[in-house]
Amino acid sequence: MMNPSPLQAVEHFYDFHPISADQIFQAVAARQIAREDITQAVLSAHDQDHYGGTDAVDRLLGLAAITADDHVLDVCAGMGGPARYIAWKTGCRVTGLDLTASRVAGAQALTEAARLAAQVDFVHGNALAMPFAPAQFFVSSAKKPMPTSPTKASSSPSAPGC
Numbered sequence: 001m002m003n004p005s006p007l008q009a010v011e012h013f014y015d016f017h018p019i020s021a022d023q024i025f026q027a028v029a030a031r032q033i034a035r036e037d038i039t040q041a042v043l044s045a046h047d048q049d050h051y052g053g054t055d056a057v058d059r060l061l062g063l064a065a066i067t068a069d070d071h072v073l074d075v076c077a078g079m080g081g082p083a084r085y086i087a088w089k090t091g092c093r094v095t096g097l098d099l100t101a102s103r104v105a106g107a108q109a110l111t112e113a114a115r116l117a118a119q120v121d122f123v124h125g126n127a128l129a130m131p132f133a134p135a136q137f138f139v140s141s142a143k144k145p146m147p148t149s150p151t152k153a154s155s156s157p158s159a160p161g162c
């Protein structure tokens with residue numbers, strides 16, 4: 001890639017990252033778990049691409065007091081691990097936003113496999129130019145965002161942050 005922009009460099013990095021939806025499906029298959037038996041409980045051992053795993057997400061959930069009536073925005077959602085986990089634990093709706101198209105496709109495939117697509121959707125877009133209406137979400141979260149993503153203070157223009 002000749003002189004990629006910072007955003008192009010991020011996409012390129014994640015397009016070739018060793019952790020991917022395919023790699024997660026392979027890890028699940030290696031546990032002798034069939035595709036039709038995949039649940040978020042199964043995926044959670046593999047799909048949390050941040051420090052602290054689901055314990056960290058549980059701490060955020062406690063702080064934000066999310067209920068089934070809420071709609072959460074997960075910024076820099078990656079393969080959607082935290083987005084699915086939040087929806088699965090609380091019954092709420094979650095929208096994941098990510099810059100990398102291959103990450104969005106992987107997140108959608110994993111979410112369909114976990115049968116959470118009715119609750120969790122993914123949007124391909126840049127957190128620096130949020131493609132959402134003001135006040136669309138109850139709360140927004142960002143776990144291990146990259147340097148091209150906004151600061152905590154500016155990451156939730158349409159909702160109170162957590």
Ligand SMILES: C[S@@+](CC[C@H](N)C(=O)[O-])C[C@H]1O[C@@H](n2cnc3c(N)ncnc32)[C@H](O)[C@@H]1O
Binds near residue numbers: 075098
């Ligand atoms: C380490 S992954 C985090 C994955 C996820 N939050 C998790 O905890 O499993 C960082 C993600 O941030 C995304 N990203 C980086 N800059 C972004 C931006 N400006 N807008 C949206 N997504 C961005 C990347 O595409 C990548 O998928």
